Amino acid sequence: MRQLSEIDRDAIRLAQDPQFPRWLEQITATGGCAHPVHLAGSTTTRDATTGEILHHYDTRNEPGERLLVRCRNRRATVCAPCSRLHAGDTFHLVRAGLIGGKNVPDDVREHPRLFVTLTAPSFGPVHRASTAGERCRPRRHAAHCPHERPTGCSSAHDPADSLVGQPLCTDCYDYVAHVLWHAHAGQLWDRFTRAVRRRLAVAAGLPQSHFPDHARLSFAKVAEYQKRAAVHVHAVVRLDGPAGPAEPPPAWGTADRLASAVQAAARSVVVQAPYSRAVGEHALRWGQETDVRPLRARAEDHGLTDDAVAAYVAKYVTKGASETAAGADRRLSAWDDIDAVPASPHVRALMRTCWRLGSLAEFKPLRLRSWAHTLGFRGHILTKSQAYSATYAALRGKRASHEGHDDLPGALTDASWRYVGSGHTPGAALIAAGVAEDLARSRALHAEARQMGEWCT
Numbered sequence: 001m002r003q004l005s006e007i008d009r010d011a012i013r014l015a016q017d018p019q020f021p022r023w024l025e026q027i028t029a030t031g032g033c034a035h036p037v038h039l040a041g042s043t044t045t046r047d048a049t050t051g052e053i054l055h056h057y058d059t060r061n062e063p064g065e066r067l068l069v070r071c072r073n074r075r076a077t078v079c080a081p082c083s084r085l086h087a088g089d090t091f092h093l094v095r096a097g098l099i100g101g102k103n104v105p106d107d108v109r110e111h112p113r114l115f116v117t118l119t120a121p122s123f124g125p126v127h128r129a130s131t132a133g134e135r136c137r138p139r140r141h142a143a144h145c146p147h148e149r150p151t152g153c154s155s156a157h158d159p160a161d162s163l164v165g166q167p168l169c170t171d172c173y174d175y176v177a178h179v180l181w182h183a184h185a186g187q188l189w190d191r192f193t194r195a196v197r198r199r200l201a202v203a204a205g206l207p208q209s210h211f212p213d214h215a216r217l218s219f220a221k222v223a224e225y226q227k228r229a230a231v232h233v234h235a236v237v238r239l240d241g242p243a244g245p246a247e248p249p250p251a252w253g254t255a256d257r258l259a260s261a262v263q264a265a266a267r268s269v270v271v272q273a274p275y276s277r278a279v280g281e282h283a284l285r286w287g288q289e290t291d292v293r294p295l296r297a298r299a300e301d302h303g304l305t306d307d308a309v310a311a312y313v314a315k316y317v318t319k320g321a322s323e324t325a326a327g328a329d330r331r332l333s334a335w336d337d338i339d340a341v342p343a344s345p346h347v348r349a350l351m352r353t354c355w356r357l358g359s360l361a362e363f364k365p366l367r368l369r370s371w372a373h374t375l376g377f378r379g380h381i382l383t384k385s386q387a388y389s390a391t392y393a394a395l396r397g398k399r400a401s402h403e404g405h406d407d408l409p410g411a412l413t414d415a416s417w418r419y420v421g422s423g424h425t426p427g428a429a430l431i432a433a434g435v436a437e438d439l440a441r442s443r444a445l446h447a448e449a450r451q452m453g454e455w456c457t
Contacts, residue, residue: 010427019063024431026068031081032436034429036068041417048412066420074381075329076318081436083318089395090382091314094220097236097245097389098295098306104245104389111248112239112255113295115304116262118192119287120181120230124173126346127163129227130156137168147171165227166346173346175353178230180273181284182376183366185223185231187271188284189379193217195265196237196258203261204252215249216240220384222313223377225326229347231377234316236295236309236388237262244387259292266290274362317381327351328373338372350375 004012014020030036042058059067076083092102098113100106128136139152149169157164167173181188201211221235239258241247266286273282295304327350328341338351351372358369371378424432 007426007430010425011430012427014425014427014431017063023063024435026063027428027432027435028439030068030070030432031085031439032432032434033068033070033081034079034432034436035071035073035423036432037071037419038064038066038421039069039417040066040420041415043413043415045411045413054411071422074318078329081439084440087314087318089392090317091310092395093384093389093392094236094313095306095310097218097220097238097384098310100245102390102394107248108238108240108245109306111245112253112258114237114255114259114262115293115295115309116233116235116237117289117291118189118233118235118266119289120178120185120226120232121285121287123175123178123181123228123230125151125168126173126228127153127155127157127161127166127168129159129161129164145169145172162344165229166344170346170349173349175349176279176357177282177284179350179353179357179368179376180282180366182231182374183363183368183371183378184271184273184284185233185377186379188269188286189221189233191269191271192265192286193219195269196261199261199264200239200253200257203257204250213242215253216242216244216387218245218385218388220313220382220388222316222382223379224316225375229326229344229350229375234313236313238388240387245389255294259294262292263290274365276360276362278360279357313382327375331370331373341373347375 014023017023027033027036040059042056042060044053044057045055046053059065070082070085071079072086073079073082074086096102096104097108099109125137130136133156136153136155136157137151138154139150143151145151145168147169149172151168153168155163197211197217198208200215200217201208204214206214216239218238218240219235221233223231223233226232237258238245239249239253241249267290269286271284273284275281293304295306295309327343327347332338332341332351332355335352335355338348338355341348341351343351354368354372354376357363358367358372366376367378368376423429
């Protein structure tokens with residue numbers, strides 16, 4: 001035993017525990033969650049009429065007197081099992097708003113629907129990945145910036161090259177504008193959606209205040225960090241009738257008119273950052289590259305497919321910060337923490353800019369230090385309008401009902417829970433990883449068998 005590693009000794013200790021089978025059941029129930037939350041407490045379910053106890057559960061009978069539940073972290077780099085579950089929920093949430101299901105009528109696919117990409121503006125030239133052997137930033141005549149650095153780059157960068165996304169000159173790069181743009185991205189999106197509604201109303205000859213009586217704009221959007229560490233927004237934008245997806249839009253609400261309103265709104269929106277004597281004024285806008293694509297309602301139509309869009313969004317929301325130049329997965333508590341972040345010098349420079357601007361009184365409401373780990377961006381990775389489709393809570397409730405964890409009809413439940421810890425011991429982490437791997441392999445085999453069955457029919 002002394003020659004074994006700490007992990008092996010701990011795994012043997014767990015396996016020899018009389019309650020090991022029940023502990024393994026809990027690990028399996030969490031899908032092999034890498035950082036489960038430990039809860040202690042009890043629930044009692046009573047008949048609402050007679051007061052009879054129908055069910056009672058208490059963690060005092062569990063291993064360690066605690067119950068393990070999923071951490072629900074969306075990032076695959078933090079917890080792959082919970083990330084996979086979150087990706088699945090995201091796929092169904094986005095897909096339901098495109099083709100129906102989850103209490104959304106099927107004929108919603110006949111409504112005008114667009115896949116829109118709004119970009120961040122340029123804050124300075126950066127190295128670009130090459131396609132078809134093209135050079136990064138070729139210049140016919142050699143030139144240098146005021147800091148005596150080349151303004152061009154004749155190299156052909158592979159997409160995996162660490163230089164891709166890094167500024168040609170860090171002194172010329174506008175780090176302040178980059179951080180402030182991130183901090184106001186949510187406000188830019190809010191003004192963008194209002195501008196779309198306003199332009200649709202004008203095109204239809206309606207007073208702007210009457211637009212909600214005729215149509216409703218629904219959306220689901222995801223924020224994606226590019227290689228230059230700037231957020232782009234990808235959104236499904238749908239036009240419904242005033243009652244939402246259950247009602248078709250008015251005759252004037254065509255996909256072409258919606259696309260025109262989106263493009264015009266993206267060009268017109270501007271947000272003024274708070275004035276600062278230290279950094280001056282900043283007028284914040286969307287970038288010039290706006291991509292608007294219709295979604296295909298029928299097989300013979302042109303445009304993107306619903307499943308492709310839903311799968312893209314679901315795949316992105318599970319990526320960790322280290323995969324997307326998004327900063328860090330956890331908040332920073334001090335200036336010195338920035339040096340320890342496994343990120344590029346460009347990303348760390350953005351974090352330091354957040355920290356410096358966060359000390360200025362005029363930027364206090366932006367909470368830049370609290371959001372330095374996301375480079376000043378405060379929004380959720382995925383957000384949606386109320387009427388777009390179902391919610392994460394509704395999807396989780398459906399899953400709990402399917403698994404037999406829903407409340408009994410006509411019953412009252414009294415629950416008392418408290419947090420008592422999180423994570424695994426070294427041996428438990430090894431066993432949980434094995435459980436997660438086995439479950440993933442089982443899902444893959446099931447999917448392969450199902451696909452083979454479809455081919456054979």
